[in-house]
Amino acid sequence: GESVGLHLPTLSVQEGDNSIINCAYSNSASDYFIWYKQESGKGPQFIIDIRSNMDKRQGQRVTVLLNKTVKHLSLQIAATQPGDSAVYFCAETTGNQFYFGTGTSLTVIP
Amino acid sequence: EAGVTQFPSHSVIEKGQTVTLRCDPISGHDNLYWYRRVMGKEIKFLLHFVKESKQDESGMPNNRFLAERTGGTYSTLKVQPAELEDSGVYFCASSQVWGTTDTQYFGPGTRLTVL
Numbered sequence: 650g651e652s653v654g655l656h657l658p659t660l661s662v663q664e665g666d667n668s669i670i671n672c673a674y675s676n677s678a679s680d681y682f683i684w685y686k687q688e689s690g691k692g693p694q695f696i697i698d699i700r701s702n703m704d705k706r707q708g709q710r711v712t713v714l715l716n717k718t719v720k721h722l723s724l725q726i727a728a729t730q731p732g733d734s735a736v737y738f739c740a741e742t743t744g745n746q747f748y749f750g751t752g753t754s755l756t757v758i759p
Numbered sequence: 760e761a762g763v764t765q766f767p768s769h770s771v772i773e774k775g776q777t778v779t780l781r782c783d784p785i786s787g788h789d790n791l792y793w794y795r796r797v798m799g800k801e802i803k804f805l806l807h808f809v810k811e812s813k814q815d816e817s818g819m820p821n822n823r824f825l826a827e828r829t830g831g832t833y834s835t836l837k838v839q840p841a842e843l844e845d846s847g848v849y850f851c852a853s854s855q856v857w858g859t860t861d862t863q864y865f866g867p868g869t870r871l872t873v874l
Contacts, residue, residue: 685865692763692850692865693802738802746815747863749794749802 661756668726670753672739677720679741679748684713684724687736687752696724696737731757761785763853763866771872777839780869784833784853790814791834792854792863793826797847805849808834820845841873 662668674682680701685693699706699713699722706713712725722739736752764783772778784791793805805824806816810831819826823842828834838845848870852863 690867692852692867694865695862698862740802746804746807746818748804751799751801 658751659754659756661758662729663758664729664731666729668724668729668733668755668757670724670726670737670739670755672722672724672750674720674722674739674741674748676741676743676748677717678743680744681742682713682715682722683740683747684711684722685738685740685749686733687738689735693738726755729755729757731759733757763851763864765849765851765866765869767869768867769870769872771874772841773874774843775840777837778841778871780836780838780849780851780871782834782836782851782866784851785855785864788853788855788864789831790854790856790861790863791828792852793834793836794850794852795847796850796868797844802850805836838871841871843873846871846873 683698684696686696687693697708697711697713699715704715710727714723726733734757736754738749738752740747740749766781770778789810791808794802795805796802804818806819806826807814808828811828825837848868850865850868852865854861854863
């Protein structure tokens with residue numbers, strides 16, 4: 650089966666600092682990856698995606714890095730704000746189903 | 760535009776009872792997905808509808824789970840009879856285009872507790 654996991658289940662950062670959330674995946678055939686943010690009481694919300702033919706993609710305050718050699722995905726959040734506090738999930742797919750990680754809980758300390 | 764909605768938001772039932780969860784996708788989205796997250800674990804795929812047809816139901820745990828999408832609009836997920844291990848948060852998502860590379864919009868989830 651698939652194995653998509655996160656290195657750290659919880660992460661606390663000071664407001665204004667940068668956050669890095671990591672994710673490991675096991676299927677080298679996965680060609681599409683997504684980061685989702687889940688706030689309390691809500692469903693996962695799309696943040697940013699990346700295809701396997703890229704190694705970096707930037708959005709607004711977020712950057713996703715993909716290292717296919719070591720099958721590692723990371724989400725960087727610049728100038729972390731209190732509103733960034735949430736659980737972050739990575740997901741991978743080969744084109745059929747999505748496989749999600751267990752999630753990392755990010756807490757921003759004011 | 761309304762997002763994906765799910766009902767109920769919470770359900771507490773006893774082992775052996777039946778529960779039916781409902782999902783209303785975004786209007787015009789042909790693709791509807793059900794997922795489940797058991798406490799502290801990953802979000803797991805259950806099944807995928809394209810309109811009223813089951814495209815992929817490989818993630819359904821067992822035959823106690825029945826999903827329907829009559830008319831290709833809203834979907835229901837029935838658990839009968841419920842077991843303790845069925846507890847978790849059930850998410851529904853929808854997307855416009857067929858294919859997992861299209862953005863899936865998630866509902867808020869239904870938290871199911873089986874006692």
